[in-house]
Amino acid sequence: MLFIDLDLFKGINDTYGHDAGDAVLRAMGERLRATLREQDTPGRLGGDEFLVLLPAEHAQRDAAAVAARRVADKLMAVLPQPIDWQGHTLALTLSIGIALYGDAEDPEVDQDDTQVDSAQALLKAADLAMYSVKQAGRNGVAFFDPAMEAAVQQRHQMQRDLAAAIDAGELRLYLQPQVDPQGRIVGAEALLRWQRADGTLVPPGAFIPLAEETGLILLLGRWVLHEAARLLQQWQADPRLARLRVAINVSPRQFREPDFAQQVLAAVRNHAVSPDRLELEITESVFLDNIDTARGALRTLDDAGVALALDDFGTGYSSLAYLAELPFDVIKIDQRFVARLQNPTRQDEAIVATILALGRRLRMQVLAEGVETAAQEASLLTHGCHLLQGYRYGRPMPREQFEALVLSQPDEG
Template sequence: MQSSQAVTDHCNSSQEAEPASADQRLALALKELKDLKAALNAHAIVAVTDARGVITQANEKFCEVSRYSRDELIGSTHRIVNSGTHPRSFFLQLWKTISSGQIWNGEICNRAKDGALYWVQTTIVPQLGPDGRPEQYISIRADITQRKRAEEQALHLALHDALTGLANRVLLAEHLQRTLASSRRSRRHGALMLLDLDNFKDVNDRFGHSQGDALLCQIALRLLACVRETDTVARVGGDEFVILLNELDTDPAQASVHAYAMAERLRESLGSTFDLGGLLVPSTLSIGLLLFDGSSDGTEELMKRADMALYQAKERGRNNVCVFDPTLQASILSQTGLIDDLRQAIQRDEFHLLYQPVVSPLQQPQDWEALIRWQHPTRGLLAPAAFIKLAEESGLILSLGQWVLRAACEQLTHWGRVPATAHWSVAVNVSARQFLDPAFAARVQSVIEGSGINPSLLRLELTESMFLTDIEKSILKMQSLRALGVQFALDDFGTGYSSLSYLKRLPLDQLKVDRSFVQGLPGSREDAAITTTILTLARTLGLQVVAEGVENKAQFDFLLQHGCSAFQGYLFGKPMSAQDAASHFPPARQAIAGSE
């Protein structure tokens, strides 16, 4: 509620504010107008033009923003600041509005005397004469250049990759749509290329993400240098780039020649090493190439097909270009079918393990490597090469790997019941996806506990690439299992980074020399040097060495001579069933092996 005193005060002040005479009222009104004008001038660009658009008044702000002097502005029309950004129809519409006596509102991009562009939010108010026709126009403009820049930046960010500045997936889809439409009109073919760096993950893992980013930026520049300005280069994923070539040729054969030549140029351009602040990094590229014309299916289908071609290129090994063709589609679809089959195969009990002996210098088995096989209902017996990669990519390796562990531990339990085989241990291959799973150690432990085996008879085979992501975590994981007694082997040694720094830190028991080095023994000087170096290194680190893929006596003799203590290969036995394992090495010999 208002108090009586407050009401009295209000009345008094109202009486004081009321000017005594008309002169005073006029003076007050003029002062208010002056203040308003000053405020307007401080904030806005104000100009007055005559009915023809010739500037008759220009305020200080207009001069300041346009960088023209008042003398230069007065007598000119607004064409003096025309930036050429807007089409003629834009100004025709503007004039149509104001000359009919209506107010026009809108955003205009102008050019200052020094060439810089500036944006103004503009209101043009016609002042009508006694005949109702405009006599002059007052335009009030607010400088919105900063807002416009922010908007442009936001738009740019929404359509471009923040790291490289290349088009992103959204802009690529837009360009692809446009290219398809123009191809429909011109009948010229276009080409879509999906590019994937073969070794990007390694660069990131070995040298860190900032170097990985630097590599991506350099790659973006090289790609841009290869294409025409009208083509599109986009980055659509970590190390995935897309190139869209348009208006190639009406003749499909000619168009594919152009596209293929471009793919080769890209491969060549990326083939030379990248200099990352003194660090010389090589890089190779796999390319999936697809030719299309206006009659082709939608953008999504095109991307899918180019992706299939890329998949095929990567399958063929590094540094390949693969052109999409419909048979490829069939083969990929059959792979997809295989994934579906893989999903059901565990429940249908279609997998089994074979065991390959790892023998001592006296050729007695001391250890068995479990190797998986899939008895596919229609495709027959499949080796791991046909499905392990698919299982990894689809994530099914987690349940498959668990099955392998369980089956291998069951086998250990069987062998443990027979004295002659009770000392046999089993090595199980672990895939990267399995090992990197946070629950890996717990999963292994639960299988060991469930089967009741002696954990020191279980050896897990890991590969070098697994330690590139986070060595500290890997060590902890291995240590927790090693505390139970589980052993670890490093498989395919020599084919990865073979970094001594991590080799020293990992809790390993065994190194397995990759088959590719053993193959060349004893003839190849290089292979001999690598193998003997690994043997010496392992001895220094207190690790056992297993030579893989020993196929003949000369290889065996060489390895034996150089101090190798364990051997695996067809010379001693191919992968075989558990029953065959026991009969292949009958108890009498096993007893000798046990007494070694």
């Protein structure tokens, strides 16, 4: 069985309207019938999804796989050819998943239901194979592998566990020191960690992308926001902690919430903390959809006194334009530039020096992240870097450890 999905079909509907989408679907159906053999059975599952059922002509699995791949390759060559519609050229690609009968048999199925369940299992296997193509970037062909199903089940379980982690009290804020040129801690970046009930830490790379994809990032983002504000409130009792600023990362999806600025201001107000003690780290990607909406939200936050940092500076396309238009207080030099300062070329030094000079001219602080060595630190300080962050000053650590580190510093003279 071949499971065919038209990549980015929704974009055609959104751009040209449903009449264009219907024209694409009709063309796909006609091309399927023209390309397949008489003994092959095509069908439309729904939306932009099609199925092709191939006859069982091969006793050996390898031979069946070769035959199925041959059909898939033929469809990949014919179906994506551009379609002319009312003066427009409509182009798309395909993601095709292939499952062979016997790939996903369930040994626990009742004998009376074997035929139905085998068909359902075959469809599910082909769907999973197609999904793996999507995950790999679309426009390709993949065979079902039993490991795919295990991975999907594991992913769904993690999604359920993550949704429950907030109420279960399994989320933690770890703090990584940010220091001034004299090496004194002046703030921290708050980083989300998930510690399961058994004490094991789930790596951020294992759950943050999942949260972004499923929308759970909104719940996590709100938790981080309120937890950071609560932390700042508690620090007010000690002058050595009350002077610190806490920076939190804002995901593009979170920033695009219509009431995002109001959420931030409510958290600051409800915890009775000074807005300038909270810093929002925002990447360029949040502005790509609607610069006007972003400008409005940032102006509201800036007017209230919330600190704003442009994260990963230098890695996007339009950072300079954003610096001119938007009210940032801090520029964060991406750690990839900092890493190159270990054995810098003249160009590496020039790039960092230019960013630092730009920050001074715009009256913004510049923070270098990813500082690990004395050589990197020396280069940054030589060029006048305001703030530094990285393993040289401490890895992300639990709150108690961070507070002890701050309180162990000698008093300022």
